[in-house]
Structure formats: C-alpha cells, structure tokens
Amino acid sequence: MIELQGVTKTYTMGGQPVRALCQVDLSVAPGEYISVMGPSGSGKSTLLNMLGLLDRPDSGSYRLNGLATETLKEEERARLRGENIGFIFQSFQLINRLTALENIELPMMLAGVNPRERRQTATAVLAQVGLAERAGHRPGQLSGGQLQRVAIARALVMKPRLLLADEPTGNLDQAAGQDVIGVIEQLNREGITLLVVTHDINIGRRAGRRLRMVDGVIVEDIAGDGVAGATGERSASPVADLSSSAQSDAGPNANSGKATGGESGAPH
Numbered sequence: 001m002i003e004l005q006g007v008t009k010t011y012t013m014g015g016q017p018v019r020a021l022c023q024v025d026l027s028v029a030p031g032e033y034i035s036v037m038g039p040s041g042s043g044k045s046t047l048l049n050m051l052g053l054l055d056r057p058d059s060g061s062y063r064l065n066g067l068a069t070e071t072l073k074e075e076e077r078a079r080l081r082g083e084n085i086g087f088i089f090q091s092f093q094l095i096n097r098l099t100a101l102e103n104i105e106l107p108m109m110l111a112g113v114n115p116r117e118r119r120q121t122a123t124a125v126l127a128q129v130g131l132a133e134r135a136g137h138r139p140g141q142l143s144g145g146q147l148q149r150v151a152i153a154r155a156l157v158m159k160p161r162l163l164l165a166d167e168p169t170g171n172l173d174q175a176a177g178q179d180v181i182g183v184i185e186q187l188n189r190e191g192i193t194l195l196v197v198t199h200d201i202n203i204g205r206r207a208g209r210r211l212r213m214v215d216g217v218i219v220e221d222i223a224g225d226g227v228a229g230a231t232g233e234r235s236a237s238p239v240a241d242l243s244s245s246a247q248s249d250a251g252p253n254a255n256s257g258k259a260t261g262g263e264s265g266a267p268h
C-alpha cells in the first residue's frame, strides 16, 4: 500500500539546514497497525505528513497503492488524499463555530457530496464513535475524549483505507486516551491501515509493528510484543493474523534489524 524509497526532507531554519527525514525506506501492507516512536524532533510528524501527502520529499519516491505520487499535480494529490487518507491530530483541529455534526460533514462538503447524503453519513459515523447524542454540540461543549472522537469521525467519512494519527492521545488523560485508542484499534480490526505516532510506550507497544526514529532515520522496525496480550480480546482477531502476514509480505526493509538500544530515551 505504502512504498517509500530513499525519502529525504530538509528544512531550512535561520539559514541552517535541518534534516527532518534522511533516506527513509518504508513498506506498509494493507491492514497493518504501526506505531512510530522516537525523541522530539526525530521526524515522526514529517514522516506522517509525507505519507499523508501533506508534504513532498526533496528526493526519493513515494508510491501509494502503486501510484507514484511525486509526479502528481497538487490537485491530484489532494484528491488522492481525500479519497484514501484520514488524519487525526493531537490538537483535534476542529472548527469551533461548527457543531460536531457540521465538522464531520466538512470533508464531504469539500468533496461535493450532496447535503442529504452528507447529513446521513455524518450522523451514522457520529453514532459509530458513540456520540449520536452530541451531534448539535460545538467543540467548546465537548470533553477532550469526545473531541477526539469527533475528529476520528471526521477522518472516517470519506472511508479512507489509511488512518494517520499524530499523537492522538497527547492532549487526553489516560482514560480518554485509552478510549480513543480503543476506537482506532477497532477500525484497524475492521481493515483500515493504521499508523500512530506516540510518546506513550504503553500505546506504542500495542501495535503489530513498531518503528523508532532518531534524527530523521528509522533506526528500529520490529514486530510488537503487546498486541494480542494487551487486552486479551485481540488474539482471536482476524486482523492480528492479517497484520502479521502483512509484515512478512512487506519485503526487504532497509532499516529492519538496525536496533539501537530498545526503549531507552522514550517516551518523552
């Protein structure tokens, strides 16, 4: 599904180059559940933005579902993003003036879906994340966990196959964080490919595959240990099987096996 090869991204800050990604190779198969950890500034968000077509590499290639994205025009990238990729951010990124339901309708408005269908889909997805009764609430009237559920619902309305979450629990207390992780893991069990950036080792180790970044490089790419055992309910899940077979299909990964000292240094 995802094929990054030699992806490099350098920003310039005060005349100095800052290497955010350095020769990153990464293959992701459909249905995988991947966590991305590493120190602050190591390139995790840059990697996610790259995968989400929000940013372009300086060099290297990114194929999404077999399509070479670097040759696409901006509007083609936007369409590909809208149809395939959902985002969740630490800060929710909801619009305060709009109700929960209207926030969820927004991606469909941008895609030109008619009002009736928009309302129907948004209502159904809001119910799916357990917030049917909060449809008319504005963000200021919702808790952190509820805000993130609305953001998840918004990410889902276009039925993406890839869900990218950048510290989705970073602004939540532990209970709300668990709750949000539960919702997105359920989506993964239903087949969505999931990448979660997190500083929380307890969340990171739930993933079927764990990446660790340092200085723009993926220094560790390993099968996780906690997935099936974490709640006891995942061991029978078909997606657990799917993701483990997906890993063996993922092909040679230039970065696998370059372990550099486990979890010391994380989380921040």
Ligand SMILES: Nc1ncnc2c1ncn2[C@@H]1O[C@H](COP(=O)(O)OP(=O)(O)OP(=O)(O)O)[C@@H](O)[C@H]1O
Pocket: 011, 012, 013, 018, 019, 020, 038, 039, 040, 041, 042, 043, 044, 045, 046, 047
């Ligand atoms: N728009 C930008 N302009 C300049 N430098 C940037 C920009 N975005 C990121 N960087 C730099 O690139 C590097 C990687 O940043 P990135 O946001 O990917 O890190 P991160 O791993 O997500 O960190 P954190 O855990 O703090 O969110 C950092 O050194 C950062 O300062």
Ligand SMILES: [Mg+2]
Pocket: 044, 045, 046, 166
């Ligand atoms: Mg970040």
